[in-house]
Every structure is written in structure tokens, then in C-alpha cells.
Amino acid sequence: MSKRSSFAATAAVTSAVRGEGGVGRWLTRDECYVLGWAAAASLAAFLWFFLRGEVMLYGDATARINQARRVFDSLTPGLLQLGSVWLPLPKLLLVPLVVNDWAWRTGALAGLPSMVAFVFGTLGIFRLLSQGMERSGYSADRVRLSAWTGVAVFVGNPNLLYLQSSAMSEMLSLALFVWAVVWLAEFDFRCRVGVPDRQAASRSLLLSAVCLAMGVLTRYDFWFFAPFFGLWALVVVLRTAGASRVSADASLKWFSALRPWLLALSIVTLAGALWLGLNWSVYGNALEFANGPYSAKAIQQRMLALGERRHAGDGQIWEATLVYVQAARANFADGPLGAAGWFFAVVGAMWAALQRRAYVAWLLWLPLVFYALSIAYGSVPVYVPGDGSGNLYNVRYGTALIPAASVSVGWWSAAIWRIWERPSMSRWLRGSLCVVMLLVVVMSYVGVARSGPVCFREAAEAWPSWRVMDERVGSAIAALPPRSRIMMAVALQGRAVQASGRNFREFVYEDSQPVGLHLAVHPVGLWDIALADPLDVRASVDYAIGFEGDLVDKSARVHGLPVVRTIESPGWPKATVYAARAGR
Numbered sequence: 001m002s003k004r005s006s007f008a009a010t011a012a013v014t015s016a017v018r019g020e021g022g023v024g025r026w027l028t029r030d031e032c033y034v035l036g037w038a039a040a041a042s043l044a045a046f047l048w049f050f051l052r053g054e055v056m057l058y059g060d061a062t063a064r065i066n067q068a069r070r071v072f073d074s075l076t077p078g079l080l081q082l083g084s085v086w087l088p089l090p091k092l093l094l095v096p097l098v099v100n101d102w103a104w105r106t107g108a109l110a111g112l113p114s115m116v117a118f119v120f121g122t123l124g125i126f127r128l129l130s131q132g133m134e135r136s137g138y139s140a141d142r143v144r145l146s147a148w149t150g151v152a153v154f155v156g157n158p159n160l161l162y163l164q165s166s167a168m169s170e171m172l173s174l175a176l177f178v179w180a181v182v183w184l185a186e187f188d189f190r191c192r193v194g195v196p197d198r199q200a201a202s203r204s205l206l207l208s209a210v211c212l213a214m215g216v217l218t219r220y221d222f223w224f225f226a227p228f229f230g231l232w233a234l235v236v237v238l239r240t241a242g243a244s245r246v247s248a249d250a251s252l253k254w255f256s257a258l259r260p261w262l263l264a265l266s267i268v269t270l271a272g273a274l275w276l277g278l279n280w281s282v283y284g285n286a287l288e289f290a291n292g293p294y295s296a297k298a299i300q301q302r303m304l305a306l307g308e309r310r311h312a313g314d315g316q317i318w319e320a321t322l323v324y325v326q327a328a329r330a331n332f333a334d335g336p337l338g339a340a341g342w343f344f345a346v347v348g349a350m351w352a353a354l355q356r357r358a359y360v361a362w363l364l365w366l367p368l369v370f371y372a373l374s375i376a377y378g379s380v381p382v383y384v385p386g387d388g389s390g391n392l393y394n395v396r397y398g399t400a401l402i403p404a405a406s407v408s409v410g411w412w413s414a415a416i417w418r419i420w421e422r423p424s425m426s427r428w429l430r431g432s433l434c435v436v437m438l439l440v441v442v443m444s445y446v447g448v449a450r451s452g453p454v455c456f457r458e459a460a461e462a463w464p465s466w467r468v469m470d471e472r473v474g475s476a477i478a479a480l481p482p483r484s485r486i487m488m489a490v491a492l493q494g495r496a497v498q499a500s501g502r503n504f505r506e507f508v509y510e511d512s513q514p515v516g517l518h519l520a521v522h523p524v525g526l527w528d529i530a531l532a533d534p535l536d537v538r539a540s541v542d543y544a545i546g547f548e549g550d551l552v553d554k555s556a557r558v559h560g561l562p563v564v565r566t567i568e569s570p571g572w573p574k575a576t577v578y579a580a581r582a583g584r
Contacts, residue, residue: 030126030130030144030147030148031123031126031127034122034123034126034151035119035122035123037122037151037155038118038119038122038123038151038155039119041155041156041161042115042118042119042161042164043115045161045162045164045165046111046115046164046165048165049162049165049166050106050107050108050111050165054456054459054460055107055110055111055165055166055167056106056107056110056166056167056495057166057456057459057460057462058166058167058168058458058459059462059466059492059495060168061107061110061166061167061168061459062107062167062494062495062498063086063491063494064086064090064091064094064110064167064168064169065094065098065104065107065110065167065494066490066494066497066498066504067081067082067083067086067091068082068091068092068094068095068097068098069095069098069104069504070504070511071091071095072095072099073503073504073505074504074505074511074512075504075505075507075508075512075526076511076512076525076526080282080511081511083294083511084279084282084283084288084289084292084294085288085289085292085294085295086169087169087216087217087218087219087220087275088217088275088278089172089214089217089218090113090167090169090172090218093113093172094110094113094167097109097110097112097113098110104498105498105499107166107167110166110167111164111165111166111167113167113172114163114164114165114166114167114168114170114171114172115164115165115171117164117171117172117174117175117176118160118161118164118171118175120175120179121154121171121174121175121178121179121403122151122154122155124175124178124179124181124182124403125147125150125151125154125178125403125406125407125410126147126148126150126151127182128150128178128181128182128185128361128407129143129146129147129150129151129407129410129411130143130144130146130147131182131185131186131189132185132359132361132411133146133147133411133414135189138414142414145413145414146410146411146413146414147410149409149410149413150406150407150409150410151406151410153405153406153409153410154402154403154406157331157332157333157399157402158333158453158456159331159396159399159402159453159454159455159456160174160399160402161453162453162455162456163396163399163455168396169218169219170219170396170399170400172218173215173218173219173221173222173400174399174400174402174403176211176212176214176215176218176222177211177215177221177222177225177364177400177403178364178403179207179208179211180208180211180212180215180225180229181208181360181361181363181364182208183204183205183207183208183211184204184205184208184229184232184233184360184363185359185360185361186201186204186208187201187204187205187208187233187236188232188233188236188359188360190204191236191237191239191240201260202260205233205260205261205264206260206263206264206267208229208233208264209263209264209265209267209268210267212225212226212229212267212268212271213267213268213270213271214271216268216271216272216275217271217274217275220289221367221370221400223272224366224369224370224373225363225366225370226268226272228363228366229363230261230264230265230268232360232363233261233264234261237257237258237260237261238257240257241256241257241258275289294491295379296378296379296380297378297379299379300379300381311375311381311382311383312375312381312383312387312389313372313375313376313382314375314376314379314381315376315377316376317372317373317376317377319376320371320372320373320375320376321368321372323375323382323384323387324368324371324372324375324382324397324398325368326384326387326398327371327382327384327394327395327397327398328368328398328399328400328401328402328405329342329398330384330385330395330398330454331395331396331398331399331401331402331454331455332345332398332401332402332405342405344408344409344412345404345405345406345408345409345412346408347412348408348409348410348411348412348413348415349365349404349408349411351411351412351415352408352411352412361404361407364401364403364404364407365401365404367400367401367404368401368404370400371397371400380394380397381393381394382394382395382397382398383395384398385454391458391461391462392454392457392458392461393458394458395454395455395458396454396455396458399455466495467495468569468570469493469496469567469569469572469575470493470495470496470499471496471499472567472569472575473493473496473499473500473545473567473575474495474496474497474498474499474500474501475499475500476545476565476567476575476577477496477497477500477502477545478499478500478501478502480542480543480577481542483506484506484542484543485506485507485508485539485540485541485542485543486506486507486508486541486542486543486544486545487507487508487509487527487530487531487534487539487541487543487544487545487552487580488507488508488509488544488545488546488552489509489510489546489547489550489551489552490504490507490509490510491509491510493547508526508527508530508539508541509527510527511527512525512526512527512530526538526539530544530555531551531552531555532555533559534555534556534559534561534578534580535559535580535581540581541580541581542579542580542581543564543577543578543579543580544556544561544577544578544580545575545576545577545578546575546576546578547572547573547574547575547576548573548574548575548576549573550573553576556576556578561578561579561580562578562579563576563577563578563579564577564578564579565577
């Protein structure tokens with residue numbers, strides 16, 4: 001039987017067994033189990049961290065929650081409150097979840113998008129493995145073993161369980177990435193069969209494009225990933241069209257083949273164009289997120305000016321690659337399980353390459369290239385355990401390789417099972433191996449329970465100094481007269497507003513947009529008015545809270561505003577509360 005006929009036979013068998021009807025097919029029983037187990041793990045992890053008050057340890061999570069809140073709770077509400085650097089989709093999903101005051105201040109609902117993404121990302125891992133193994137001709141037992149092994153590695157990862165409990169964007173990004181690969185693999189397979197189902201293949205390609213477009217609006221990783229997906233799909237389209245004999249008109253044949261690909265390209269391009277257009281409209285710079293004052297490059301320059309050393313791998317691609325591999329290894333698992341698991345992931349990837357397996361699943365390794373380049377040339381520092389830096393800043397970026405590692409371990413489990421089934425393997429040896437593996441898993445999870453997942457430690461290590469300052473500033477704000485209007489930079493002190501019991505509509509801050517906003521004109525906004533003159537009646541500022549050296553502090557000193565009180569906390573610039581109109 002030819003290879004192309006084999007693909008056709010596999011597709012027919014798969015469709016018959018699974019009741020496959022394209023995109024809208026019913027879930028299999030195993031997939032329902034996967035959803036149930038993933039949802040149970042997700043909820044249990046969230047309750048564990050929420051009841052301990054740990055879902056908002058990440059400053060980035062709190063900042064996203066506050067940006068979503070300011071869309072409607074602001075002196076100048078609207079979508080422009082979403083900011084210029086972080087992409088908008090994760091914050092848009094949070095908007096309805098922070099309307100309730102209690103939910104906003106506690107983050108009780110803010111993890112919901114990540115939790116849903118975790119559940120469906122797990123389903124994506126299962127489907128990618130099960131379909132890939134089926135189409136490679138493996139038996140049903142090995143297919144289930146491989147798919148469930150990948151699911152266990154993914155669901156059991158403590159770092160993902162913590163991240164999915166918070167308002168961070170990593171989990172949403174991973175789920176979209178996995179499903180973009182799943183649908184591209186579906187498209188690739190349907191085009192490989194003897195008589196391609198063009199309508200179903202086109203749907204799969206468009207669904208992959210939708211996932212990529214949503215990813216483009218979630219994290220910048222996808223801006224790097226998308227061209228590789230597009231190139232893969234284009235090669236498949238051209239190969240399929242070249243082998244097709246449906247139309248005698250060559251030009252019509254090629255146009256018909258390229259039409260779904262062009263539509264998919266348009267969907268992804270439009271998503272990126274929307275973000276570039278928004279930046280240009282508001283800031284007059286389409287690349288504000290890349291070279292503006294809050295970009296990674298600008299932040300690095302400020303840190304270097306303060307005497308901070310360059311991060312490991314800066315300008316050195318090989319060293320940057322090693323740093324990211326260490327971050328991925330630290331996120332994959334700690335302790336003995338981490339060493340064994342990472343070994344199996346690497347060996348599984350090599351085995352799949354030698355066997356010419358996995359096909360599209362190889363795209364799951366793209367984060368290794370993206371983050372190595374980002375560390376080396378994109379001003380993105382990543383610190384890992386044991387590097388001597390004393391912190392774990394951005395170590396969570398290593399989670400981007402967990403889907404690739406999970407799939408690789410799943411593939412490798414099928415090879416191990418082949419050895420396991422050999423008659424030469426005695427019952428005693430099998431039992432001993434099971435005991436050893438169980439001990440490794442238990443020891444690793446005991447170690448994680450004691451020290452916490454590395455992503456949790458990244459957030460928790462920065463939390464004490466943040467918390468003390470936020471609580472003290474929050475208490476100072478709460479002590480001010482009711483309905484006072486306060487000028488304060490809230491990008492780093494949003495928690496203080498939450499702790500104060502007040503709302504953002506009582507503050508003039510960095511994103512207080514222009515009065516009578518007209519994007520083409522860019523008039524001066526409340527923030528600029530207040531900084532230029534805190535006594536200006538157009539801003540109506542009663543009090544100003546500045547942190548030593550920031551714009552508010554400098555403005556208050558220039559205008560000689562009287563000091564109400566000062567606030568100090570170890571590791572933070574001194575904060576000063578100034579009276580503007582109040583008390584004059």
C-alpha cells in the first residue's frame with residue numbers, strides 16, 4: 001500500500017471509530033475524562049492558592065486586574081485604559097470579572113480565563129498526542145498510554161497549576177499555542193490523505209489562524225510563531241495543489257488552493273494591525289510597545305543607568321539558549337522527577353525525530369528559539385535558580401516549553417511500553433520499576449510542597465517588600481478625606497488603591513486620557529495638566545502622592561506643595577503625601 005493510500009485508510013478508520021465529522025465532532029469518552037480531571041485539578045489548585053491569599057502575588061497579575069478595572073472605573077474610562085505594552089486580550093477577558101468590588105480587590109474571579117485555558121489546553125495535549133499516534137499506526141493501547149502520559153505531565157505540573165490560578169497571561173497563551181498546533185496538524189493530515197476533504201481542511205486551517213490571531217493579541221511570542229505556522233501551511237497547500245488533478249485550468253486550481261491560506265493569513269495579520277493601529281492612534285507611534293518608555297528596552301536602559309549589571313546571555317545567543325533551557329527545566333519539574341522528566345522529554349523529542357514522528361508537533365519547540373533570541377537581543381532578562389543573581393525574575397517564561405516536553409514524554413512512553421511488553425521483562429523487574437517511579441514522583445512532589453513551585457517562588461520573593469509599602473500607602477490614602485481627588489502614579493502601586501478601599505475614579509494617574517479625547521489631535525490630558533500644575537482647576541487635584549524621584553514628587557516639590565506625611569518601607573523609595581488644593 002502506498003504512503004498516500006495509508007493516510008487515506010487511517011483517516012477512514014479514525015472517522016469511523018470516533019464518529020469524526022470535522023470541527024464539530026463529539027468528544028470521545030477519554031476526552032470527557034480529560035476535561036473532568038483537568039477541571040478538578042484546576043479548581044483544587046485555585047482554592048488552595050486563593051484561600052492562602054496567594055493568587056495575587058505576581059505584580060503583573062495585579063496590574064492586569066487593575067487595568068481591566070480602569071476600563072470602567074476611571075475619570076476617563078474606555079478601552080484606552082488597557083495601556084500600551086501588554087497586549088489587550090487577557091485584560092479584556094478580565095473586565096467583566098472585576099466589576100464586583102470584592103472580586104476586584106481579592107482577585108477571586110480573575111483567574112477564571114487562565115483556569116478555562118488550562119482545562120482546554122490539557123484537552124489539546126491529549127488530542128494532539130492521540131490523533132498523532134493513531135495516524136502513525138499505533139495500537140489503541142499505546143495511543144491511550146501516550147496521550148494520558150502527556151496529560152499527566154501537563155496537568156501535574158505545579159507551576160502551571162499556580163499560574164492558572166492567577167490573572168497572568170501565560171496559561172491563555174499556552175492553550176492558544178497548543179490548539180493552533182492541533183488544528184494545523186488536522187489541516188496537514190487532511191491534506192495528506194489520498195482524496196483530501198478540502199472543506200474540513202480549510203476549517204481546520206482557519207481555526208488554527210483564529211488561535212494564532214488571539215495569541216497575537218495575548219503575547220508577543222505569537223508575533224514570532226505566526227510566520228512559521230504560515231510557512232508550514234503554505235508548503236502543505238502548494239504540495240497538495242501540485243498533486244491535484246481536479247481542475248484543468250492551472251490558474252483556477254492554484255487560486256482555489258491558496259484561498260483558505262490567504263484568508264487565514266488575513267485573520268492573523270488583521271490582529272497584529274489592530275494593535276499597531278491602536279498604538280499609533282493613541283501615542284503617535286505604532287511601535288510604542290517596543291520602543292516606548294515602558295518597553296523592555298527602555299526598562300533595561302534605566303536599570304543599567306542605575307548601575308545594574310547586564311543579565312546573563314545579553315548579546316550572547318549560546319549563553320542565552322542555555323539560560324532559557326535552565327528556566328524550562330526548572331519549570332518542568334523540581335527534584336528527581338525534574339531530572340528524569342526532562343531527560344525523557346529530550347530523549348522523546350530525539351526519538352520522534354529519528355522515527356520521523358510528530359510532524360506539526362515540532363512547532364511546539366519554537367519558544368526555545370524565541371526566548372533565546374529575546375534574552376540575547378531583546379533586552380529580556382531571565383534569572384534561574386542557582387545562577388547567583390539572588391532572584392528568579394521572569395523564570396516563568398520557561399513554562400512555554402512545557403507543552404513540547406509533555407508531548408515528547410508522551411511519544412517516548414510508547415517506545416518504553418514496547419520494551420515493557422517484552423517477555424524477557426520479569427514480573428519482579430516490572431514491579432520494581434513501578435516502585436522506583438512511584439518513589440521518584442512522591443519525592444519530587446514532597447520537595448515542591450516544601451519549597452513551592454519555581455513560579456510561585458518568583459512571585460513570593462518579591463511580595464513582602466511590595467506588600468508592606470502597598471499597605472502603608474493604602475492606609476495613608478484611606479485616611480484622606482472622602483471624595484478627595486488624588487494624583488499618583490499607579491502603574492506600580494495599584495495594590496495600594498485596592499487596599500485603600502477607594503476606586504480609580506478618585507485618582508489622576510498615568511493613563512488619565514485627554515479630556516474630550518480626539519485621537520488625531522492628541523490634546524493634553526488630565527495627567528499632563530496635573531503634573532504641569534497640581535493647582536490647575538481643570539485637574540481638580542486635592543492631594544498628590546509622589547515616590548522619591550518620580551514625576552509626581554518632582555512636580556509637587558517644584559510647586560512647593562505642603563507635606564502632609566511621609567511613608568517609608570525597606571527596599572522602596574520614600575513616599576510623600578502632599579496637599580494640593582486641600583487645606584489651602
